[in-house]
Amino acid sequence: MSSAESVTRRTPVLPDEVTAVHGARWIATAAVAVGVLNYAYALVLTRLLDVADYAVFAAGQGLLVCTAAIAVVTVPWMLAQALARARSEAERAEAVRFAVVTGVAGGLLAALVVALVSVQFASMETALVIAASTFLIYVTRVSAGWLQGTERLRTLGVVTTAEAVLKTAVGLLFVAALGLGETGALAAFGIGVLPFLIYRPRGFRGGRGRPWLETTANRGLWRRAVGVASLQGVVALMAAVDVILVAMLPTDRAEAASYQAAVMLGRVPLFLAGAVSIAFLPALSRRRADAPLVGDALRMYLTMAVPLSAVAATAPGSVLTRVFPSGYGEVGVLLSLTAVTGLALGALALLVTFCQAVNDYACLKPLLVGLSVYVAGLAYGWTAHGVVGMAVGGLVGTLVAMLLLAVRHARVHGFGLRRVLLGPRPLLVLALAGGLVLLRAFPVAWFCVAVVVTGLALRWFFGRHSDPTGRDPAPDAREARSSGAPGRRPAGGTAAAVPPDEERSVRLLVDAVWHGRTRPATDAELAGALAVARRNQVEGVLARTYPDRLAATRDEVAAATALFRRNLFESTRLLRSEGIPTVLIKADLSGDYVYGNFDLVVPYGRWEQAQEALAGWYVRRERYWLERSSKVLLDPVSGPAAHLHTAVSWFGVPVVPTDRLFARALPVDGAGTTPGVALVNGSRPDWLVPCPADRLRIWLAHALFQNLTLDLSELLALRALLSPDTVAEAHREAAREGWASGSGRALEAALAAMARLDRGEPVPLPLPLSVGTSLRVGAEHSGHLLGQGRVRVAAREASLRVPLVVAKHVRRSES
Template structure:
């Protein structure tokens, strides 16, 4: 079959369902790391603080967590939902202003309330630490909502992890070194949120200017904020009320501390539910009630939460005795109960998110009923059997509240269409989970055997959650691709139909791509093989070359690439013509004017001191301005109404670290000749400059070394044209002058070796990864060069960013 329609290109932007699943993995990764760090923090404090001081810390932490739980969902989730549904820049600007104002006001009120409660069991210093931490958490959650609403979930996951690392390091320093006790341990919460200040929402342009306080008159945003606060406030109270009650009720400190430690271990599912909710909320907010995506989210949560709950509920006492000091003898008995409570509470929180996503705030009455039953269970259990009875009553109350909400939700909205699940069916998964729990319970008398089984169960659950290559909608019959299920009044999000048949072999797809693109020898290919080659070509920015090798079968791709290239040339000409009219030259880097251009932006370097003037010169050309916090003083993204954006640089730099000096770049640059031979003024030269060959060679290598840590096929094609002896010699001299000749030489050797293997038809992974040693070496080499030139801050910046960059790129490379 040679149906050209079957080979029509998919949209480059992934459907938001897939974005939600992958985002949930990133946010959950952060949540798991945060949980591990928090538990490590709590365990360390059990040894650094006496039982009484630890009980004060745990109660204060419960207050902060309770207030933070409201802050985390009230301000940011309201903002995320507004950004997901907004149809104009004015609506987005209004939502951001409202979030900032309400964040400040809510933080002030919450800080005062939390401080008043903390004064009941803590001194003045500890009370002040709790109040200030609460206020700062509210204020900084605006940045969290901005990242969530724009679906920058990987950044959000990394940021939450950074917060936990800071809290651990600062808290242990305050307690162990400065001896500040529970006050220092709680003050670390305030310090840990400071990185959020680097991710402030950017300004939206559009609509008439309004005073900041006038945002409080927006009734729609108020209704949404009050509704979200009401729903999530109930969840927050349910998550923290037992920890606070056990601290203020008359009981011995050892029992209270045991209960609090058991609750912390049992609340892992709640963290996972929060991660899934954060990732899925923007996509769910664009859909009507009862969307199948809600079922995907719930199954994703249960897949990992149920096995982890089974592990937590069956921990042998011998293992707990090794972890906790002697004053925590009741943890083992309580943990079996609090683990079930945590599982039910996580599912309860996820159902509340489903209601919030479709503005079903009428479920508040059901939530309040569930909360009343939960508190009643806690009180009755306390009266009957103290701390142990409270754990039993809390478990019964949470399960009852979950059942009430689940019945209501099933009646009103349903849980979505059946999807793929471990074991193939939900019932099979439940049976499997029951068997796992039974096996772990039987192994409790054998701590070593239990530990091996528990590690296997936990790793299996986490592998399925983080590593299994499944996306929403798998299992849908071919030809019945699931629609994005839009909310009423909103346009649908197109999702391509599922294709039948097995995927093309990766090795065959690579061989087909290399023969057609690199060697210029397109061979016969089935539709499945050509689709596989097209997918690899898109990852390597050479889909246009492949399409021209198969012009009839990839006609749609040819048209797509031609349109993208035309928009690039138009935007490049328009922007550089404006700059030249303002007397500002610009050098175009990382672009081949004679070929295709399918990137979403292009890079222009302007002379030293002309960066802000260049932005003013382009003020009428772009409609949105963005900057990344690590590069806010060296690079800005200017987005026009259509087509690729212009990246305006002060230098050839990455993450604010200059590599190629701007003055030498301009001194050696040459006037560009546009592809049609006519510049902006009708003459033969264009309005922009291009680097000389030696600079072009170094910029491609530097881009791989300092940014991507890989070389894709389009970059190898560009490098192949620059490997003349004179160009290589000049490039080596300039790289030595710039302080990265060693790393540049190694990267060039990797590129040349890959080219030779491609010429011989040998298999090569595409894009070609640079060795970790090379990536680390160039960072050390270049930062040492900068340090020797007296640029201490820039050298420290590069040295501190190199290892995280290498780790992040390697993790991204393993993404499905």
């Protein structure tokens, strides 16, 4: 190792760089998955559509890719950059509102432009479909920006992949089964973006005064949005204008389809550049200018893009003829050119991202010069030698544009090229690419080397045992790993070491809440313990253990509990006056209550009547679409809301029968509640509570069917219910309800965690339940419902179980 490389490797990686590197891996994984699905989709369509229809589809797809490329960076990247730099919740809220405005307005404008262009090569029906898909792509990019800006990159990768899966499935269904042709294939792009609606930003609905009007008048946000749109719009045009032109020019349809197919394969580096850009943009935006971080991003990109471009550019004709139908005879010649063009275009996209991150919109001038050269190259190439000439002209134009921007960026900001070029890897990459060129005449040997090259590129980029930045992790991470400290996951979903202070904070919380011990603690330890306590709903217990130092938290919890008791008494009194009994679940008046709502079960057939009885008590009524027929949320003027349930159910799937719940329920005074606690202004409780066995089962069901975790407050509640008779009775009832195995596994996990807490051993809090247990209980319970003839409910649970487990697992990994 050279001395220069040694110095580089001793440079520590900062936390945001670690998040960026691992986030880039997740986004790139999604990009690879999306790329594979997109190419498979395109290849299947070459066989399902005739050449003329495929040319229309490819042109429409090029338009969608072009406008989506602008949307992907104008709306989400502007939002992500604003969130990364925001110093207050007000700034974050304003950025979100502005993103919504620009998403809707930009979507309408882009849809109009796309419709006007697409009617030049497609029918009116197809043009309208392309326009509608364009609008949906724009408005859903707000969710993408929210995930990117909060550095929830793993979730962003999963949702992006889900978008491609849905698009492919729907598109093939429309074309193969319904015979909708190129129109159906293009309509799938609009339907595929629907998963992003699940992760739309929440909590920024309003503010004082006229927040939406003030947001639209924010000149700083408008300047940033216009600047981002200008830069990325040029890149998007360079990525799509050739595909659109080749569909509109008077050329042979087979040659046009060959060009479009070659371009789609050659654009793989552009998707990789997008992945690296998405992951590095927040860190680059916070630092404003950082040449080493720019070098790290370039190194990640080139490590993957150069080998894959070499494989595409050197693919022998005999290999390509096995992939493409006979009508795509020009693909081999064109691919050798478009692969290099794609590599240069990806580098250009990265350079634009670096400029955008530091608000350097002056780079638009050389970028426009490069665009002019690119368009001129396409035009001259077309007149000289048709589609092959276009490919040559596009390659020359892209290289000129990239070099113009690279020279300017190196002069103004620097690159950190030593980080890009040091070490043996760049030389090995070039050697492998040269070997592929020499072996092109020997297809079998080429194929073997291509597999090795692709495998090495994937290993270098995604490998866990090496850092693609070429540098050592930060010193505190090394120390944490060597000491065996348990890991946690930061916002970006990447693994990181738990600092010793945080580990001591967790031990402090367990001592105070689980063991009831008070021991000396620093301010940092106590603050860390309070943060974990809030995640586990036990901040009140911790505050009472340290009443002087956590007086504000103690008062906050007391106020929240008082509001809960007041609203509970008021709502249940009104219901009882109408002859409607209720059972309060997942709550106990003898302890704290800091949730935003409380749960009341009413008898069968009394749900609508109960809502009418509370008509003057609540000011807003809400329903969640998955539970609209079984649960309603009634918000009063202040304090926690009342959840009215028709049964103990989750996502519309009943678990504990309502009739047995009421038949076995107990009055509050007969349920072991602390005397005097249940009095508010001298009133006695007007509700029932589950019997101990039902309470135990409901806590376990809540963990299994919804949260997939048990927090510390739930472990405390379970610990108070662990008498042998109660456990045995709960097991019998769970068997009657069809989830005995799942309840047994959840209880075993809880008991094991309690034993570790008793011994003072570390336990992840909240305690996650295994994926196997979560899936098994869904299969077990849905099978039981099916055996009872409840086909619709069984199908509902079976269809929701896997998405629920995946979503909860991803969110838990990021928390």
